[in-house]
Amino acid sequence: MDAINKAELDVAERRVDPFLMSVLKSRFEAIVREMTLVVMRASRSAVIKNARDFSCAILTYDHKLVSVEDALPIHVMSMDMATRPLTELFDDITQGDIFLNNCPYTGGTHHADLIMTMPVFHEGEPLFWVVALSHHADTGAPVPSTYLPFAKNIFEEGMHFPCVRVAQNYQEKKDILRIGTMRNRVPDMWLGDVRAQIGACRTGERRIGELFTRYGRDTIMGFVEDWFDYGARCAKAAIAKLPAGSYSYETRHDPVPGVADEGIPVRLTIHVDPVKGEIVVDARDNIDNVPGGLNLSENTATGSCRIGVFNNLDESIPHNEGAKSQIKVLLREGSVVGKPKYPVGTSVATTNVNDRLMIAGNCVFSRMGAPYGQAESGSHLPAGVGVISGEDPFKNGKSYVNQVFVGYAGGGARHGYDGWLTYCGPANAGLIQLDSVEVDESMYPIVIERRGVLPGSQGFGEFEGAPATGGVFYPLDHDMTIVYAADGTSFPPRGVLGGGDGKESESIKVRGGDRIVLPAFSEETIEDGAKIEFTACGGGGYGDPLKREPRRVVATVNRGWLSREDAETVYGVALMDAAEPGLLMVDEARTAELRASRR
Known part of the structure; x- marks a missing residue:
């Protein structure tokens, strides 16, 4: 089949018009943005409304990621893990339900991230989930913090809500919220932040309902499938440009007395198959769970393995189900970087060792040589x-x-x-x-x-x-x-x-x-x-x-971030006074001499 026929076939297999696909993609993104604004404007704690430690998303009812917009990397590629248990644990999900999940053993990230989830129905059929995840200032842990590196197990952490229904028929379940406020040092703030998430979910549900009214079920669900196909094609095309092979990288988290006295090595290997357009991320070669809160949850380990890859692919690739399907993740149960073994602590699962895992994912591509990796x-x-x-x-x-x-x-x-x-x-x-x-x-x-x-x-x-x-x-x-x-x-x-x-x-x-x-x-x-x-x-x-280009060196010196001495000793760039008082410029002749002497 020649290229023209293939293109014609591709067009024929599309479920919606390409221009409408672009419109609907933007509409879904706009819904997530509006949910985001609701959380940011209605929340009370500074960690949410000022620092912006939260994310919103839309998934299909069968847990496939449709859209995230301005979400934090740690939350982007594993949202489905927090919604999947809902359809396993509940057989009576109805319109107007809202669920709360912050338990790493039921798909959560860590106990401080309260994940609010609401189903979206159309004509009696559940078709989407809207999700609002916020990091809360307090969850009632013994220590006034949500990061507890010395907490050996979940019994030493804050309260866990392992997929709990907090609203039914659009009405809050006051008994559940009362449990949360009783175990909180700042109960009014906590309840206000929870209600901001509830408001975001209701906003998302309403806006998706308006899309169904305007475009109809077949068009909306057809767009979703086309959107996933597009994401997969983009990811495959980007991976096809990478050099084939297996690459490994190791970094190390600092020692934590009594938890990991020698530190925690974090090892990662990626297997790049440009022909399949697929990358396998293997994080199984890591130590067992440690007796503290530094263990990753399955949610954070999975998402972070994927994000390390996305950080090294073209930025235009959509963060949707189709794209992430081209990145396979291998984890080991009972590993500090993997699936935690109940009831080990995971309260720091979104940051420290998790950061090291993402760092390894970012850096492993540098094993390919320049210009890859970071x-x-x-x-x-x-x-x-x-x-x-x-x-x-x-x-x-x-x-x-x-x-x-x-x-x-x-x-x-x-x-x-x-x-x-x-x-x-x-x-x-x-x-x-x-x-x-x-x-x-x-x-x-x-x-x-x-x-x-x-x-x-x-x-x-x-x-x-x-x-x-x-x-x-x-x-x-x-x-x-x-x-x-x-x-x-x-x-x-x-x-x-x-x-x-x-x-x-x-x-x-x-x-x-x-x-x-x-x-x-x-x-x-x-x-x-x-x-x-x-x-x-x-x-x-x-x-x-x-x-390093001498012009970049002198710019850093003039910014005040680099000394004149370091410019010369580290970079081999000599400087002299510029015409404008207080600024320096490159001494071209002296720089050429310095760099020639070091080659």
Whole structure:
């Protein structure tokens, strides 16, 4: 069959007109965006409404991903795992039902991510799920945090809702919500955040109903199948351009005393088959579950294995069921990177070891050589994104608890691009927003004394990792508790293909004239009059520093992120005063001499 006939056949097999397909794709995306706005505007906790730690999605009723828009990477490629148990556990799902799932043993990510799900019916037939996932400030754990690296099992974590119906016939089940508020340090905030998710689900249901009214069932469901086919074709075409073979990468999470004294190695192998347009991600060669909360859930392990691949494919590929079907994931039960063995703890499943898994997925492609892959990025949970709590002296001692995003880690470089400054970690990849100083100080009794870029902290290379961010904040007129898990203190982000490493994370208590170095993983009391100082990791560099374009070197120096001395000693770029006062320019002759002497 010639190319023309194949194209004609392809058109003949389409279920909807290509132009209508584009329209409906945008309509579904618009619905997810509107759901997102409902969550953001109606939520009460800063971690949701300010930092934006939430995601919304639409799936078919048989659990195939249709659309996510501006969702966090950790939530994108495994939403189906949270909805699948619903159709297994319930045989009486009806219109107006809403379900809550935050249990890693029933498909959740970790206990702090409450996943609200609602079926969408058309003429009595269930056809879609709308999903609103939010990270909550508190879930009633023994420690005022949702990240508990030392929690050995789920009995030491916050409350789990293993697929529980929280609304029926559009009416909230007050007994279920009462359980949640009773086990929460900030019950009003928790209930407000839950109701924001309920509102988002009802919004999604209503808007999809309007699509059915306008276009009819056959057109909508035909679009969905065409959309999946398109996603699969795009993914196959992108994978077909990669070099065939098997590639492996290993990174290591920092030691956690009593949980993983030597750290946690994270190993990943990918098998690339350009002919099939398929990639198999094998994460089975990892250690067994550890006695703490660093174990991944099946949801996070599966999704993160896929995201590492998507991060190395063309950005235009849709994040839908068809595209992700071309990425197969192999996990082992009872592994720290795999399917957890009940009842081990998984409270940190969305960040630390999970970040390392995504980092391995990002970096393994560098084994193919330039221009593939990227360098290691910084990871989650330095003190700059710790969970703070205490009793607010300005609100009659009312308890508060919230995760702040004062400052976070930088991204690793990739071919052609320097690292992303406001990266935060691979699980969020720049979509978590940096807190507003004014908003944090108005909501909580704290002062953010400073935050900013630490010059020279980036991984050097042909393309630089992002520099580290550092800062200082402290409580006002009370003792504040902070819980953090600063991975990257012992094993900072590494460069690839000749690139340098990024700066390590640091946690320091400043009290009077003393500077006390704190453990990397800890619950600390910052007394009235004391301060917490943090450094979040810089990103690793990509490629030989001597290949970096001199114009990029001088731009970084003029930005204040690189010293004149490092420009010369690391990059072989000599500088001189420019015509404009305060700026430097490249000394072309001296630079040529320096670089020639090092070849």
